[in-house]
Amino acid sequence: MLAFLARRLVAAAATLLAASLVVFVVLEVLPGDPALLMLGTEAQPDTLAALRRQMGLDQPAPVRYVAWIGDVVTGRFGVSHTYGRPVGDLVAERLAVTVPLALMALALAVAVALPLGVFAASRHGGPGDWGVMVFAQLGISIPGFWTGMLLVLLFSGKLGWLPSGGFPGWGNPGAAFAALLMPAVSLALYEAAIFARITRSAVLDTLREDYVRTARAKGLGRRAVLWRHVLRNALAPVVTILGLQFAFLWAAGTLVIENVFYLPGMGRLLYQAITQRDVIVVRDVILMLVGIVILVNLAVDLLYAAIDPRPRAAT
Amino acid sequence: MTGTTGMRTIGLWIAAAATACMALAGPAQAQRKDLVIGMALEPPHLDPTAAAAAAIDEVTYQNIYEGLTRIDAEGNVVPGLAERWDVSADGMTYTFHLRRGVKFHDGTDFDSADVKFAFDRARGPDSVNAQKGYFAPIESIETPDPATVVIKLSRVDGLFLFNMGSGDAVIVAPETAAGNKQNPVGTGPFKFSRWVAGDRVELVRNPEFRDKALPKLDKVTFRFIADPAAQMNAMRGGDIDAFPIFSAFESVPLFQSDPQFAVDEGTTEGETILSFNHRRKPFDDIRVRRAISHALDRQEIIEGAQFGHGAPIGSHFAPHRDGYVDLTGLYPHDVDKAKALLAEAGHASGLRLTLKLPPPAYARRGGEIVAAQLAKAGIQVEIIPMEWAQWLEQVFRGNDFDMTIVSHVEPLDIGIYDRDPYYFGYKSPKFSAVITELNGTVDPARRKALYEQAQKLLAEDAVVGFLFQLPKVGIRKAGIAGLWKSAPVPANDVTQAHWVR
Numbered sequence: 001m002l003a004f005l006a007r008r009l010v011a012a013a014a015t016l017l018a019a020s021l022v023v024f025v026v027l028e029v030l031p032g033d034p035a036l037l038m039l040g041t042e043a044q045p046d047t048l049a050a051l052r053r054q055m056g057l058d059q060p061a062p063v064r065y066v067a068w069i070g071d072v073v074t075g076r077f078g079v080s081h082t083y084g085r086p087v088g089d090l091v092a093e094r095l096a097v098t099v100p101l102a103l104m105a106l107a108l109a110v111a112v113a114l115p116l117g118v119f120a121a122s123r124h125g126g127p128g129d130w131g132v133m134v135f136a137q138l139g140i141s142i143p144g145f146w147t148g149m150l151l152v153l154l155f156s157g158k159l160g161w162l163p164s165g166g167f168p169g170w171g172n173p174g175a176a177f178a179a180l181l182m183p184a185v186s187l188a189l190y191e192a193a194i195f196a197r198i199t200r201s202a203v204l205d206t207l208r209e210d211y212v213r214t215a216r217a218k219g220l221g222r223r224a225v226l227w228r229h230v231l232r233n234a235l236a237p238v239v240t241i242l243g244l245q246f247a248f249l250w251a252a253g254t255l256v257i258e259n260v261f262y263l264p265g266m267g268r269l270l271y272q273a274i275t276q277r278d279v280i281v282v283r284d285v286i287l288m289l290v291g292i293v294i295l296v297n298l299a300v301d302l303l304y305a306a307i308d309p310r311p312r313a314a315t
Numbered sequence: 316m317t318g319t320t321g322m323r324t325i326g327l328w329i330a331a332a333a334t335a336c337m338a339l340a341g342p343a344q345a346q347r348k349d350l351v352i353g354m355a356l357e358p359p360h361l362d363p364t365a366a367a368a369a370a371i372d373e374v375t376y377q378n379i380y381e382g383l384t385r386i387d388a389e390g391n392v393v394p395g396l397a398e399r400w401d402v403s404a405d406g407m408t409y410t411f412h413l414r415r416g417v418k419f420h421d422g423t424d425f426d427s428a429d430v431k432f433a434f435d436r437a438r439g440p441d442s443v444n445a446q447k448g449y450f451a452p453i454e455s456i457e458t459p460d461p462a463t464v465v466i467k468l469s470r471v472d473g474l475f476l477f478n479m480g481s482g483d484a485v486i487v488a489p490e491t492a493a494g495n496k497q498n499p500v501g502t503g504p505f506k507f508s509r510w511v512a513g514d515r516v517e518l519v520r521n522p523e524f525r526d527k528a529l530p531k532l533d534k535v536t537f538r539f540i541a542d543p544a545a546q547m548n549a550m551r552g553g554d555i556d557a558f559p560i561f562s563a564f565e566s567v568p569l570f571q572s573d574p575q576f577a578v579d580e581g582t583t584e585g586e587t588i589l590s591f592n593h594r595r596k597p598f599d600d601i602r603v604r605r606a607i608s609h610a611l612d613r614q615e616i617i618e619g620a621q622f623g624h625g626a627p628i629g630s631h632f633a634p635h636r637d638g639y640v641d642l643t644g645l646y647p648h649d650v651d652k653a654k655a656l657l658a659e660a661g662h663a664s665g666l667r668l669t670l671k672l673p674p675p676a677y678a679r680r681g682g683e684i685v686a687a688q689l690a691k692a693g694i695q696v697e698i699i700p701m702e703w704a705q706w707l708e709q710v711f712r713g714n715d716f717d718m719t720i721v722s723h724v725e726p727l728d729i730g731i732y733d734r735d736p737y738y739f740g741y742k743s744p745k746f747s748a749v750i751t752e753l754n755g756t757v758d759p760a761r762r763k764a765l766y767e768q769a770q771k772l773l774a775e776d777a778v779v780g781f782l783f784q785l786p787k788v789g790i791r792k793a794g795i796a797g798l799w800k801s802a803p804v805p806a807n808d809v810t811q812a813h814w815v816r
Contacts, residue, residue, distance in 0.1 A: 041707070050443055
């Protein structure tokens, strides 16, 4: 177990280093001068030079790279060029919106998709199965922002039950949840479609296993077989995908929805930072995201090992 | 429940419900004292003297900060923190007499030392003021007493008073200037309350403001909604009270036909132009430039790109300004004339040109229409869309372009055609002479005549393709009054805003 963790930690460090190099190089190559962007076309050359000095951009690239890595290793994340605030603060604020949104979306998706997937597998070939497949196909094809806009037109425009967007802050939990509900539903549709399909195929595979036939031969009812034996064994791929989708979602997958509902989330922060060439925010945030994705994958692997002891026993 | 008891119970419930409803409806509506304004872009921070973003001024100008002079809703220079001023006969010395008893939001007094600090900060070696050029003519700033500032210029500057009224020249205090980006402190009618990053900025009434009758509101909230469709939803849902710079033009008729809302169409200082790179052939040939001008159909561009909002222009001057000359008829839309001119210039077989477009809708949509119009005259146009960062790098700084569409939003900026280097690469000694005289003239009548001359020169030389003036289309709830109709400078001055019903 210890060797396993040690190996994973070394791999994580190597991944982070490689990611940092890629991010740095890409940002260097990207055309655009942050100082000119911030000060506009009327700015004088000496003003631009002053701003570049302030932002530390007058140093050569390798010096800046080493300085950055040094800061990261000692836990010092930078201060945003454009906002003038520490990146850590900005990220914390944005995560407070995106993580609950991602969790709500996934919870909704799983709550809908798991029963649907199991239902479809147990009625394999019948109209119920076919219905779920059509739903899955629609869910994957319909763009989230379109669903979002329809929901807004109905629930905000016509009925006035929910706000059309924005985030009032967690000071008022009721209003905060109301603001996240429609965005979460828009995201959940797509996620539910994916999970339904995966659950369905995982359950179908498991249904073909010998121990299922044995359980039925033993006299166990269909429903008991499904819930006691099949689902637990079919969960492994679902959990893996759940972990990956969660990492994807709160990293940047919520970007489009955040724009439709003008939520101040992580996706929008990253997008705004890129267009404004706020290199400090972009590179620190991407490094953070890489780190968190690595952690989530590690957690998923451990969870997988807990659910399915076979690979562990083999090592 | 038996019959009669049941009916009585039901009756009681209905009565209770009705009373509850009436209680909830509240007293006859007292006038609201707060306002929620929608904006498309969030400002990166709240110090207008440290960045060019118009969004900063749109939140803070005249609300949080004030300058020596200020620009009013009609674009005139009026007293601000200086209640009056004297200009010497040679136009080189300005003596500003400051208002007394004015305080900053942190309680410290405003006096001439603050003016000197603010201007020295703006023109110093570490200044990151986007309009440092406004302060370039200043030779010295003296403060003989706390209520007087004497500014000596090194040369006559006809636009000095106007420039000192811009957002880049607002007065900041030495105690708080460094923190203005996050915690703005000024002398204006509203104080900064809080900023929920990505969502809103809240301002509250400044009870210490020098005019006790202003502001008329107790609280103003600016909310940031970038997506035009989301803007429309927010207005219709009632979450936002006013959207002074509304970009979903296609939904304007919806609001016009709804009595709950009012649509204000005003003007801005944004001249939208099809720029030519004079360093490259064929733009050095005036026949080609005139041909393109004839091939353009401004009305079609305004209809297609702006849904009919915007006034056509024939030169680089805002139609609402005193001194405007209507030169839109100089190159009427005439495809045959365009082809003839191109043939005369030796391009009978047509031309292939590129058109680099920055992100705004007026450029992207307008660019497609322009390309189609030029194609009719035999000019094949390749459209290259790009982000602002790329545009600044390639077009503005690198001058690597044939044509581009952009809106120049600085007020009274006809002088940009005299700049060298500038991205057009246009040089004209005749034009430069007019601008040089303009810069050195303070007399309003002479200035007006010179502006007229400058406009005519640019139009006759077909320096660029002049398209239209950017409009300011604002949607608000019908019960609001006192918002600016036009945008002579970027601002959402809510000092006078209030609810009438």
